[in-house]
Amino acid sequence: MSSGVSERTQTLQVGMLARVEGEGGLHVEIRDGHVTDVELRIFEPPRFYEAFLRGRAFTEPPDITARICGICPVAYQFSSCMAIEDVCGVTVPEHIGAMRRLLYCGEWIESHALHMYLLHAPDFLGYPGAIEMAADHPDVVARGLRLKKTGNDLMDLVGGRSVHPINVKVGGFYHRPKAAELHAFRPALEQALEDAVATVRLVSTFDFPDLEQTVPYLSLRPSTGYPIEAGDVVTTLGDVWPVRDFREHLAELHVPHSTALHSTLDGEPYVVGPLARYTLNHDRLSPLAKELAHEAGLGPTCRNPFRSLVVRAVELVEAIVEALRIIDAWVDGVSASVPVEPRAGMGFGATEAPRGVLFHRYALDDDGTILDAQIMPPTAQNQPSIEADLRELAERWVAVGDHDLTHRCEQAIRNYDPCISCSVHDLDIRIDRH
Amino acid sequence: MFDESLRSAAPPKLAVWKFASCDGCQLSLLNCEEELLAVAGAVSIAYFPEATRAQVEGPYDVSLVEGSVTTPEEIERIGQIREMSKVVVTLGACATAGGIQALRNFADVAEFRSVVYAHPEYLSTLARSTPISAHVSVDYELRGCPIDKGQLVELLGALVEHRTPRISTYSVCAECKRRGNTCVMVAHGTPCLGPVTQAGCGALCPAFERGCYGCFGPQNTPNTASLTDHLVRTGMPPQAAMRVYRTFNAASEPFRRESERQERAMAASGTGVKR
Secondary structure (H helix, E strand, O other), X not given: OEEEEOXXXXXXXXXXXXXXXXXXXXXXXXXOOEEEEEEEEEOOOOOOHHHHHOOOEOOOHHHHHHOOOOOOHHHHHHHHHHHHHHXXXXXXXXXXXXXXXXXXXXXXXHHHHHHHHHHHHHHHHOOOEHHHHHHHOHHHHHHHHHHHHHHHXXXXXXXXXXXXXXXXXXXXXXXXXXXXXXXXXXXXXXXXXXXXXXXXXXXXXXXXXXXXXXXXXXXXXXXXXXXXXXXXXXXXXXXXXXXHHHHHHEEEEEOOOOOOEEEEEOOEOOEOOHHHHHHHHHHXXXXXXXXXXXXXXXXXXXXXXXXXXXHHHHHHXXXXXXXXXXXXXXXXXXXXXXXXXXXXXXXXXXXXXXXXXXXXXXXXXXXXXXXXXXXXXXXXXXXXXXXXXHHHHHHHOOOOOXXXXXXXXXXXXXXXXXXXXXHHHHOOOOOOXX | OOOHHHOOOOOOEEEEEEOEOOOHHHHHHHOOHHHHHHHHHXXXXXXXXXXXXXXXXXXXXXXXXXXXXOOHHHHHHHHHHHHOEEEEEEEHHHHHHOOHHHHHHHOOHHHHHHHHOOOHHHOOOOOOOEOHHHOOOOOEEEOOOOOOHHHHHHHHHHHHOOOOOOOOOOEHXXXXXXXXXXXXXXXXXXXXXXXXXXOOOOOHHHHOOOOOOOOOOEOOOOOHHHHHHHHHHOOOOHHHHHHXXXXXXXXXXXXXXXXXXXXXXXXXXXXXXXX
């Protein structure tokens, strides 16, 4: 961190944001005691996924796009599968949909546990990181690691491995695990549920700054259950539209004076992620998750980004409850996948990555060659709102010292669990050294 | 082989660095849930921004490097990291071979830029994605997309215990036999890169009824030409038989050579030169 104070202008610079996935920095400019500029700088280099997807076969995006993100590869795999199945006119049967949801639950458990315990909780308990936190709170860190491990183990069981699972393909999976293998995993999930309940109770005791967001929220909403691997798009403005309409409502602008492609919903900034899912789908939570949310002091909506930590804990409970439900209903002797024949056309897919909805669109020619691809990751969609939060908070905290202000701003960024590796092929990269 | 200068009473100072990548390999370090606190006790984690705000200034005993070099600034940065590190270890396909982003090496990067970005002129990027070893000397490498956390723990253990890490360089086939898998290529005719791919994953894909797709890059003596001929003879379209080498380790020397050989063969026979 560095700070420069001239007579009237003060700039605050965080060269490298810690405990986020990927590489980003922050720039805050204060003039005459007022915040004049806030930029979340992204210096993650571009990797050009949409470009090299062109000319590849329609069967390849689950393996290729998984590599956009090591923390939420399943989100990329399933959004791409759904978009390609949409082109080809295929709807997978219910038992394959349930298997997708089960693998996705593993990713939610792993990603939420990682973010809450290793990346976010140290802010609230006053430590630079979880390893330092472990010295004073060994049980808390052990619980977080146990939860994360259960998420990873579930992904190993269903997907083959937790980083870039190998078992996912267009039309379903290569291999379907047996009911006996999944039932053997039940005790680990029961322990995880106990740990997740304790997590909700722990994080609800943290001290959260006040902040009330007024921007619209956007999430998926399926016909039943909490949104994970499917659903139509809903917003707090009351809109409901099918995923295939996303390009009519969501725009991405590459503007010269900004570090980000600004995603907008009908021209305005919006937020995706746990707060949006919760606020738009509270009625869909399981009785246990709902009861715990109530006990933790959450109402049916939550618009304070700092409280996203509590919402994540509630979603962790939900993901474990769902995983147990799917495992209990598991049947053997059904297909792992359905055949998908290529055809020319355009298809759309969206699923709820742990940090928010992820859109994919593919155009194929008649032999299944990819002509065009578009990927809209959650962090890119949240970028304008992250900056808006920071502007409001920095203005409010302008009197505190640079050291504290820096730390608080970092914490506000971590509210979004931003994944910069994911968002980068959609962001303008500007390296600005001061 | 082992750097004697690491022998000292104090735990080695470890730094974790990121270049162009997905974060998955450094996540593998955090995924060592059962070993993490033990590792943290055996080494001093001096720089790992994904995990902690705390930082200790260099020099470092061990630098783990994830990601490939894709910008002019990164060339400078890897040089600095090399200078302040006794041992440099590259983690995964991006750092050891350039990663999937090295697909740009086979294309026109200006075109790639304009496909993704409305204003490509704002970007700072190189025409090629290169492995860390193209810029500085590397002491150890861990393959994989992602790396195998068992291999990571073995390597860290070896560094702490002052011994050479045991990392296999033979093919996936050897692991597959040891695991007792049925050969998917012989028994089911499923295309599989196992014969040319380095071990490390534990023959994961064949155990899930799928062919290997090359996450760990070329084994030490890969007969890629023979495999390609077999794939084409058993029905794989020539274009696809070229693309199987153009994924996460596309720029590794044996895979690059083979995909280009196949490309030339297609051009000569006038087949499938479709983009």
